[in-house]
Amino acid sequence: MGEGKTVATLRGLVPGGGVFTGELALPYAGDATPAMGGRAPLAVVRPGRREDISAVLAFCNAEGIGVVPRGSGTNLSGGVTAAEDQVVLAVNGLSRLLEIDEENLTATVEPGLVTAALHKAVENRGLFYPPDPGSMAVSTLGGNVAEGAGGLRGLKYGVTRDYILGLEVVLADGRVIRLGGKTVKNVSGYDLLRLMVGSEGTLGVVTEITVRVVPAPETRQAILGVFATVDAAASAVARVIAEKVVPATLELLDDVTIRAVEDYSRCGLPTDAGALLLAEVDGMVEAVAREAERVKAAFRAEGAREVRAATDARERDQIWMARRTAVSALARVRPTIMLEDATVPRSRIPEMVRAVSGISRRHNLPIGTFGHAGDGNLHPTILTDRRDPEEMKRAEAAVAEIFGAALELGGTLSGEHGIGLAKRPFMKAQFGEAGLDVHRRVKAALDPRGILNPGKLIPPERVSQG
Numbered sequence: 001m002g003e004g005k006t007v008a009t010l011r012g013l014v015p016g017g018g019v020f021t022g023e024l025a026l027p028y029a030g031d032a033t034p035a036m037g038g039r040a041p042l043a044v045v046r047p048g049r050r051e052d053i054s055a056v057l058a059f060c061n062a063e064g065i066g067v068v069p070r071g072s073g074t075n076l077s078g079g080v081t082a083a084e085d086q087v088v089l090a091v092n093g094l095s096r097l098l099e100i101d102e103e104n105l106t107a108t109v110e111p112g113l114v115t116a117a118l119h120k121a122v123e124n125r126g127l128f129y130p131p132d133p134g135s136m137a138v139s140t141l142g143g144n145v146a147e148g149a150g151g152l153r154g155l156k157y158g159v160t161r162d163y164i165l166g167l168e169v170v171l172a173d174g175r176v177i178r179l180g181g182k183t184v185k186n187v188s189g190y191d192l193l194r195l196m197v198g199s200e201g202t203l204g205v206v207t208e209i210t211v212r213v214v215p216a217p218e219t220r221q222a223i224l225g226v227f228a229t230v231d232a233a234a235s236a237v238a239r240v241i242a243e244k245v246v247p248a249t250l251e252l253l254d255d256v257t258i259r260a261v262e263d264y265s266r267c268g269l270p271t272d273a274g275a276l277l278l279a280e281v282d283g284m285v286e287a288v289a290r291e292a293e294r295v296k297a298a299f300r301a302e303g304a305r306e307v308r309a310a311t312d313a314r315e316r317d318q319i320w321m322a323r324r325t326a327v328s329a330l331a332r333v334r335p336t337i338m339l340e341d342a343t344v345p346r347s348r349i350p351e352m353v354r355a356v357s358g359i360s361r362r363h364n365l366p367i368g369t370f371g372h373a374g375d376g377n378l379h380p381t382i383l384t385d386r387r388d389p390e391e392m393k394r395a396e397a398a399v400a401e402i403f404g405a406a407l408e409l410g411g412t413l414s415g416e417h418g419i420g421l422a423k424r425p426f427m428k429a430q431f432g433e434a435g436l437d438v439h440r441r442v443k444a445a446l447d448p449r450g451i452l453n454p455g456k457l458i459p460p461e462r463v464s465q466g
């Protein structure tokens, strides 16, 4: 079928939505990953009704046309880049909050609902949806499910995967399945629900999501610790956990990041510090007071030269501004940032940080390291310039070494950002040939014609390396 006929057919399949091509489709070629995505896809299809997704997939499957499901396009792994012969299926028009069920402590949403909108809606009812990716003002719940997104509260509350109770999924051939539901317990059949979470749009299109919500914590306390070295800060992380306190959040900023943030936001950070730890404990008033004291004591015991607790909401916001602005602040230092999320067991954080420093020195590239120290998920961020091919080569070598170091330390390529196109060359190093074979068989079983998000997550057989 020719391009014109394909586009005309798609227009007929989404009467309440939109189909656009050419220049209007160009912004949908890439995502938030630097140096990914180029030419406009064949078409962007933005359905206004859920039932139209089945028809679009059935048609594309019959014609062998690649379909790239897309939320807000904020992923950092080249997850929604689309080729010129592929269709982008933008589900962000399906954005209704369908229900908040206070009796079962669940919320049911369409996939295009923005994450922060769900937060606000449940908070208005005294409830809490903990997964909080830094992009939540823009990212969609569908994108969060497909990436298995994390956030700052992973240490105590876990990540998106831990909150998904039910999904409606349209399969590659247009058939619809429902997985899970509102029940707390559910062990019927294979755990297809968990298979779908983190599948990056390669196994099905999520059209409805039921999440678990929890009662909102009574109060919160933010604490900042200033350390001379990253090693001292890492020891303080270990000591907090050894004290049997599990903060909601325990974030690290290294010296490169501290200086970039201070330069950007002038929020009064000590630019001579080697590292900062930002912690937040939450829960019942009495427990929070006790836990905050234990966190402060642990910071001091590991040599923190200053420990500050927020006394009001303004101070709390000030402490968190340092963390919230880290990505934007680092992005001002050089034209291109390559932000990774290789993750190690929390006890190996000091070794990982040392490995990243060595990689930075060897390749003569600044790397700012910040992130979720409490759950081992750091974001080493290479500051580079994509216009300089020689420097980009060094940056790519540095990325490969960061992944190598994480795997060596018993970690994983991605804690929350997914594999997409960016990390697929390293999949073999993590899973081995047999592990990749299982991935390929699962993909072939659910998407035999390979139309869903083609080329993402699984390296092609010929070029898998590592």
Ligand SMILES: Cc1cc2nc3c(=O)[nH]c(=O)nc-3n(C[C@H](O)[C@H](O)[C@H](O)COP(=O)(O)OP(=O)(O)OC[C@H]3O[C@@H](n4cnc5c(N)ncnc54)[C@H](O)[C@@H]3O)c2cc1C
Residues within 6 Å of the ligand: 031, 032, 068, 069, 070, 071, 072, 073, 074, 075, 076, 079, 080, 091, 111, 132, 133, 134, 135, 138, 139, 140, 141, 142, 143, 144, 145, 146, 147, 148, 149, 150, 151, 152, 199, 200, 201, 202, 204, 205, 206, 207, 327, 416, 417, 453
């Ligand atoms: C500044 C910034 C900060 C960030 N901070 C965090 C963070 O703290 N934690 C974190 O985990 N991530 C973070 N991210 C990454 C990103 O926001 C997340 O991966 C997010 O989940 C992507 O959501 P999205 O709606 O933009 O999805 P998209 O980028 O549009 O898509 C992501 C993936 O989901 C698939 N997909 C989208 N919708 C569906 C659907 N309905 N059905 C099936 N597949 C679908 C796509 O095919 C793609 O593979 C950050 C990104 C930025 C730019």
